[in-house]
Amino acid sequence: MSHAPVGVFDSGIGGLSVAREIRRALPSEEILYFADTAYVPYGDRTTEWVRNRSLTVGRYLQERGAKVLVVACNTASGAALEALREHLAVPVIGLEPAVKPAVRESAAGRVGVMATTGTLRSDRYARLVSAHGTGATVVAQACPGLADTVEEGILAGEELDRRLEPFVAQLREAGVDTVVLGCTHYVFIRDAIARALGPEVRLIDSGGAIARQTERILRERGELADAGEGSLRILTTGPAHEVAAVVTRIWGDPLPVEHVHVPGEEPISA
Numbered sequence: 001m002s003h004a005p006v007g008v009f010d011s012g013i014g015g016l017s018v019a020r021e022i023r024r025a026l027p028s029e030e031i032l033y034f035a036d037t038a039y040v041p042y043g044d045r046t047t048e049w050v051r052n053r054s055l056t057v058g059r060y061l062q063e064r065g066a067k068v069l070v071v072a073c074n075t076a077s078g079a080a081l082e083a084l085r086e087h088l089a090v091p092v093i094g095l096e097p098a099v100k101p102a103v104r105e106s107a108a109g110r111v112g113v114m115a116t117t118g119t120l121r122s123d124r125y126a127r128l129v130s131a132h133g134t135g136a137t138v139v140a141q142a143c144p145g146l147a148d149t150v151e152e153g154i155l156a157g158e159e160l161d162r163r164l165e166p167f168v169a170q171l172r173e174a175g176v177d178t179v180v181l182g183c184t185h186y187v188f189i190r191d192a193i194a195r196a197l198g199p200e201v202r203l204i205d206s207g208g209a210i211a212r213q214t215e216r217i218l219r220e221r222g223e224l225a226d227a228g229e230g231s232l233r234i235l236t237t238g239p240a241h242e243v244a245a246v247v248t249r250i251w252g253d254p255l256p257v258e259h260v261h262v263p264g265e266e267p268i269s270a
Contacts, residue, residue: 002223005032005233006214007066007090009057012040012151012238013246014185015072018095019232020251021211022070026218028225030233034061036262037238041147042075043116043183050118054080056264058088067223070214071095072184074115078122091217096124097182098204100132105202106178109136112171114193115182117142139174143167143183150185153246160192168196181205188250235260 006029008019013035022031034057036042042050054076058069070093071077071084077094084092097119102111111133119125120140129138146163154160171179179201181187187205194203218224234257236243244257 002225003030004065004067004223005030006068006070006218007032007034007061007064008070008072009034009036009061009076010073010184011036011042011076012147012185013037013243013250014147014150014183014188015070016247016250017184017187017205018070018072018207018210021207022214023230023232025211025215026225027230028228029218029230030225031230032061032064032066033232033234035234035236035238035243037151037236037243039237040151041116042073042079043118043147044144045118047079047118047122050076050079051083053264055083055087056262058084058092060262062088062090066090068093068214068217070210072210074182074184075118075122078119078124081124091221093210093213093217095184095206095210096128097180098206098209099128099138099180102178102180102204103132103136103138105204106136106176108175108177110139110174110176110178111136112139112141112174112176112179113182114141114143114146114167114171114179114186116147117144119182137174139171139176141167141171143186147183147185150188150250151246153249155189155249156192160189161196164189164192164196168193171197171201176201178202178204234258237262
């Protein structure tokens with residue numbers, strides 16, 4: 001199993017921010033990344049829909065030989081992590097907004113969480129704030145449409161700033177000094193978010209922690225790839241050429257992108 005791929009999935013290309021951290025930490029691993037672009041975003045869909053679709057994708061990556069599944073999507077983790085762990089035979093690593101370290105590091109005890117509507121309404125998020133938000137003010141800021149902005153390849157410039165402003169304005173008004181990037185897509189527009197919030201606000205995401213967790217689990221199972229240069233392959237349910245163009249922009253180099261059809265939940269309007 002040491003040469004089997006690490007499966008990573010997200011509703012779109014945002015989870016590549018997590019795949020990048022895994023690549024840095026584990027350069028010998030083969031990474032099989034699944035971008036469910038035909039169904040992006042998950043954040044505005046029902047919890048039941050996201051759970052069912054996540055199980056479909058998880059089973060598909062397991063069938064493709066993944067030795068571990070990294071759910072690089074906060075919305076999917078919030079809706080489906082327990083179900084994935086129950087129904088899959090491989091270890092499942094989930095993502096959650098980095099509320100715990102943000103509260104620990106906030107000098108003022110005022111933390112903002114930028115995330116999708118689906119992430120913020122999940123029971124998992126509520127439990128996270130209840131467990132780790134004691135003594136702090138945690139301001140939840142839903143950002144509908146922001147993941148779509150990244151999927152469109154709008155990563156800088158006036159249009160991005162215009163779309164960001166309604167979200168960051170509320171966080172500035174709340175006086176937060178630490179902001180959690182609670183959606184993997186947002187990491188790719190980190191610089192724009194930082195400028196909009198101001199230099200006194202610290203940004204935190206979960207990518208590095210997920211990479212360390214992946215390494216720990218593979219090491220414990222004796223499944224670490226220990227030699228050679230790994231690779232990153234991308235599967236998508238969307239148009240491969242369109243996804244490839246955005247991937248090249250955010251990754252810095254072209255990567256192989258393959259279109260796949262994975263039967264299951266059909267696209268529905270948000």
